[in-house]
Amino acid sequence: MTEDWSAVAKAINERMTELGLRQRELIARSRVSKAAVREIQHNTVQRRRSARTLEALSSALAWHPQHLVAVLEGRTPPQIGDPLVVSDNDVPGRLASIEMRLRDMAEQLDQISADLATVINRNDHRGG
Secondary structure, three states: OOOOHHHHHHHHHHHHHHHOOOHHHHHHHHOOOHHHHHHHHHOOOOOOOOHHHHHHHHHHOOOOOOHHHHHHOOOOOOOOOOOOOOOOOOHHHHHHHHHHHHHHHHHHHHHHHHHHHHHHHHHHHHHO
């Protein structure tokens, strides 16, 4: 199977532009090292990467966790909500996907909490 790292770089750069995301924000969201993000984003080093690295970048870009793996392999990327494709005996892969989903849920809960605090503060100021 051939790997198309230039397609991965192009997909990342287009998505970052679409989302108005800077490299440092992608690094913070994905928790992938700056060096690795730079290498992948600019296609300077083509080497085997952990599926978790591409999944973390995909999730940080608000895609299905396996989006960039599909791009790399020349497949049509799955849509958000599609099931993850993980073999039953790939325990590390399954744990990584669970961790990513939990991280996404935690981020959503943080945003809901922040929104709720804003609403409560507005109502407190109006009533008092």
